[in-house]
Amino acid sequence: MSRSLAFLAGCLLSLNLFAAPVEIKGSRSCSKWMEEKRMAKSAQEMNKIPVLITRSWFLGYLSGRADASGRNFLKGTDSESIFLWLDNYCRANPDIDLDRGGIELARELMQMKGIKP
Numbered sequence: 001m002s003r004s005l006a007f008l009a010g011c012l013l014s015l016n017l018f019a020a021p022v023e024i025k026g027s028r029s030c031s032k033w034m035e036e037k038r039m040a041k042s043a044q045e046m047n048k049i050p051v052l053i054t055r056s057w058f059l060g061y062l063s064g065r066a067d068a069s070g071r072n073f074l075k076g077t078d079s080e081s082i083f084l085w086l087d088n089y090c091r092a093n094p095d096i097d098l099d100r101g102g103i104e105l106a107r108e109l110m111q112m113k114g115i116k117p
Helices: 002-018 030-040 045-069 079-092 098-113
Strands: none
Touching: 030 045, 030 079, 030 098, 045 079, 045 098, 079 098
8 A cells, every 4th residue: 555655646746846837927027017117107197007007917916826825925915015025026136027026925925924835
């Protein structure tokens, strides 16, 4: 019986090792996010649309991560705090994509709230 379990565990492990990474759609780089924010400070309404879209995307991405993980790490965290965190993260990491920032924020929120990953 233990041999069968070892075989099954090995199969599952090998599937996990060779699984293709998930492709994230709609993410952009932190430098692009910061550029959009600079452009949005101008008086033209059209320049604000990319910021609103990216903000919505980021909140949706985080919500999807929370739902998929079954861990409500967003509870009690307001959107403005999330965007402030994102701005600071992107200033420090301009070459990183926003989805990576979302992973980092999720980890940080779980740690802060005592939620096990």
